[in-house]
Amino acid sequence: MSDIPKELSYAKTHEWVGNDGDGTITVGISEYAQSSLGDLVFVELPAMGDKFSAGDVVAVVESVKAASDIYAPVDGEIVEINEALSDSPERVNEDPFGEGWLFKMTVNEPEHLENLLDADAYQAVVEEEQD
Amino acid sequence: MAKQTPIYDHHVASGAKLVNFAGWDMPINYGSQIEEHKVVREAAGMFDVSHMRPVDIEGANARDFLRRVLANDVAKIDEPGRALYSCMLNARGGVVDDLIVYHLAENWYRVVVNAATTEKDMAWLKSQAEDFGVEVTAREDLAIIAVQGPNARELAAGVLGESLAEAAMALSRFRAAAEGDWSVGRTGYTGEDGFEIVLPAASAAECWKALLEAGVQPVGLGARDTLRLEAGLNLYGHDMNEDTTPGESNLGWTVAMNDEDRHFVGREALLMAQESGHSRRLVGLVLDGRGVIRDGAPVRERPGDEGEDGGREVDPDEAEGQVTSGSFAPTLSRSIALARVPADWAEQDALEVWIRDRWHAARVVKPPFVREGKIRISL
Incomplete structure (x- = not known):
């Protein structure tokens, strides 16, 4: 079973969301997502200050064989991107929940974070896809 | 239920990510496709390609039969021990499959066909064989391990029997050596030097293990695809199919047109296409x-x-x-x-x-x- 840290929240589309506690969140893709995609070769990240609504395409991760859209988990504005991924996209494969984070964004409506899945609910999503 | 090759347990033990490929559970990678790709370019990697099927063609008319069903001319490999790449065409000049044909001994040839096309190829070969009285046998009892890379031949020879190893190391490109149900061809699908080893299915897991111990790394079908694409080698079903002629797939060089008396299947259609220009x-x-x-x-x-x-x-x-x-x-x-x-x-x-x-x-x-x-x- 893939690793699904309890302290994070998740989207059905396989992004993880970490609450930074200062009104911003960190977003990445799950272990299951990186494993399904295989070796990443390009990561296309948004620009600082870009504003998104929940469900908008924020970033694109491309592996040897597939491209995958990354969606905004909530409404907000980009405040930081993981620039290291430009030269080292493999960090997402090696450490998806750590050094492979994608971007940080503000959260316009903090209560919307409650719409995300907890680890158990995300685990169920993964199990369903594997069947 | 997908079919499994005799090496399946090793794939699982090596942490392979398995996918269904043409009805077979096959390793797509063992962790990192890019690392596996590089190991073949720089050292030696091995592929379980036991989903591909050796098909034996035997009988007094085997040569005539293959001169009829293949677009390349097996007259080029009259000396046993030689191999040839060829397309097999339909009457419209479209590609039914691409394959390597080995001349194993007098009146005995072996073609190795793609997994996804095995059933179709067998039906086609058998329908064409009726007029020639040749036996066409899919060798389900055989497995195939491809060992590829600059160090591949030397490492692979170390796990073969002494006399087969000696014969294998003496092979020039596109030649094969056989010993009983084992054969070694200096062929491949990666753009690197190496061997393709056809061996009894019952010996495949043991041979794989010996290769692992010799330092040959397992490589999945993901890297096999990027390796062949870098080498400019076509993949059946992607770069060619029954609606494309060899000329439309950069394979005009594999069609032997020079012998006007050789009426291979698809010849008329290709001549017409040639006149109108590809x-x-x-x-x-x-x-x-x-x-x-x-x-x-x-x-x-x-x-x-x-x-x-x-x-x-x-x-x-x-x-x-x-x-x-x-x-x-x-x-x-x-x-x-x-x-x-x-x-x-x-x-x-x-x-x-x-x-x-x-x-x-x-x-x-x-x-x-x-x-x-x-x-x-x-x-």
Whole structure:
């Protein structure tokens, strides 16, 4: 079973969301997502200050064989991107929940974070896809 | 329930990610496809390709039969121990399958066909065999391990029996040595030197284990695909099919037309196509920027260029060219593709390919992109 840290929240589309506690969140893709995609070769990240609504395409991760859209988990504005991924996209494969984070964004409506899945609910999503 | 090769347990033990490929549970990678790709270019890797099927053709008329069903001419391999790449065509000149034919002994040939086409090929071969009185046998009792890379031959020879190892090391390209149900061909599908070992299914797991212990790394079908694409080798079902002729797939060189008395299946159709001139060609594309060209992507001429579509914008769903195989190329660290385009586009320096939501310029190059560890195109 893939690793699904309890302290994070998740989207059905396989992004993880970490609450930074200062009104911003960190977003990445799950272990299951990186494993399904295989070796990443390009990561296309948004620009600082870009504003998104929940469900908008924020970033694109491309592996040897597939491209995958990354969606905004909530409404907000980009405040930081993981620039290291430009030269080292493999960090997402090696450490998806750590050094492979994608971007940080503000959260316009903090209560919307409650719409995300907890680890158990995300685990169920993964199990369903594997069947 | 998918079929499993005799090496399946080793794949699981090595942590393979398994996918269903043509009805078989096959390893797509064992962790990192890119690392596996590089190990074949730089050292030695091995592939379980036991889903591909050796098919034996035996009988006094075996040679005549193969001169009829194959577009290349087995008269080129009259000496036993030689091998030949060929297409097998339908009456329209379309490609039923591509294969390697080995001349094992007098009146005994072996073709190795693709997994996805095995059933179709067997039905076709058997229907064509009736007039020749030859026996066509799918060898389900055999497995195939391909060992590829600059160190592959030496490492592989170490796990073969002494006399077979000696014969194998003496092979020049596209030759094979056989001993009982074991055969070793100096052939492959990666653009690197190496062997393809056909062996009894019952011995396959043991041979794989010995190769592992000798330091040969397992490589999945994911890297097999990027390796063959870098080497400019076609994949059946992607770069060619029953509706494309060899000439439209850069395989005109594999069709032996010179013997006018050899009436191979598809010959008439190819002669007619030749007269009217090939309308389409397969070209190599290189993307100099970021992004990855994907299978099926539309290809057009650059707006402003001379030519039929030159100077006008073409929507992706109206483009006349199409990518048949596209991927990231680990040796080049950029994306490459094979694309089928109108013949006159092959002379252009660059075309445009659709990636996700817009057109990108891509240079036209002549494959191979990489061979024997060396980059063969300008970057």
